[in-house]
Amino acid sequence: SASRPYALQICSPPKKQMLLCFLLRRVLCASRGTMESSILYIGENNLTSMLSEKPACLLLVISERDENEKFRGLSDFVSAGETLGTRCYFAIMNGERNYKFTKKNDIKEDYVYFLLRYGKITTSFNGKKSTDFLVDFAMARTGIPFKTFDDYVAAQNFIEANENAVVLYTTSLKGEIFNNFRNIAQDMRDNVSFGICPDEEISY
Numbered sequence: 001s002a003s004r005p006y007a008l009q010i011c012s013p014p015k016k017q018m019l020l021c022f023l024l025r026r027v028l029c030a031s032r033g034t035m036e037s038s039i040l041y042i043g044e045n046n047l048t049s050m051l052s053e054k055p056a057c058l059l060l061v062i063s064e065r066d067e068n069e070k071f072r073g074l075s076d077f078v079s080a081g082e083t084l085g086t087r088c089y090f091a092i093m094n095g096e097r098n099y100k101f102t103k104k105n106d107i108k109e110d111y112v113y114f115l116l117r118y119g120k121i122t123t124s125f126n127g128k129k130s131t132d133f134l135v136d137f138a139m140a141r142t143g144i145p146f147k148t149f150d151d152y153v154a155a156q157n158f159i160e161a162n163e164n165a166v167v168l169y170t171t172s173l174k175g176e177i178f179n180n181f182r183n184i185a186q187d188m189r190d191n192v193s194f195g196i197c198p199d200e201e202i203s204y
Contacts, residue, residue, distance in 0.1 A: 039081045040091040044101040047093075052119040056088045056142050058134065061102065063095030064110040073111060073128050080134035088138040115141060115190060122190040145185035146194035155197040162193040169202040 040057075042050050051057050060077050064070040074092065081090030095102050095112070105114075109126040113134075116122065129137075149155040149167070159165045168181045173196075185194035 038084065038086045038089050039078055040089055042091050042093055044093070044098040047101070048119050051089075051091065051116055054089050054119070055117060056138070057091050057116045058088055058138055059091045059093060059114040059116055061093045061095045061098070061105075061107055061112045061114070062110065063102070063107070064128075069128075076129070076131045077134060079131045080138070083131070083135050084138055084142075088142045090134075090138075117190075141189060145182065145189040146196055149195055149197040152197065152199045152202060155195055155199070158193070158195050164192040165195065166192060167195040167197055169197050169199055171198045 040050060042059075047059075051059075058081075060074075062070065062073060064073060077090060077092065081088075084090075093101065095107060095110075101107075105112075105121075105124075111128040112124060112126050113129070114121050114124045146168075147158065149158060152169075155167045155169070159167060166185075168178070170178060172178060181194075181196075185192075188194075
């Protein structure tokens with residue numbers, strides 16, 4: 001008979017077995033298709049070493065005690081991570097077991113999300129979120145750091161819809177001004193929304 005590449009033995013209270021089986025199955029399935037999984041399980045002691053070279057990582061610090069709710073919350077989070085792959089890594093931390101981290105970051109909610117770039121926290125938000133929300137959030141903060149608009153009206157709607165927004169009106173996607181704008185957008189994209197509009201009546 002063919003040899004098995006791995007074997008698992010799970011020893012835990014019955015209520016936790018379903019959650020453990022779910023997470024292990026996701027990790028093992030992911031490992032069959034790629035050498036590097038985009039879903040990480042970390043603690044406060046290895047956070048820096050595991051994330052210092054990751055351009056973008058969404059960290060969920062979960063302190064939910066209800067096992068059914070925890071299962072659903074983690075399921076949505078892992079599904080979002082699998083959708084994006086290594087475009088944005090998704091990491092899970094147990095809030096109850098990592099007291100120093102939760103105290104340092106004043107975590108009081110059952111679900112707290114941190115966006116990290118190369119191991120450094122750039123922004124955070126609270127509350128259990130759906131898979132679609134998490135995918136949209138991560139997509140907006142990876143890849144091209146600005147949106148493009150066809151005309152002035154679309155650009156103005158974008159500005160009005162965001163608390164902090166900057167739009168560059170230009171017909172050229174090259175040159176010193178564009179390069180500076182792109183670099184600034186990349187550095188500040190987690191806290192400011194950026195856009196480009198080629199409206200000829202306004203563009204320089």
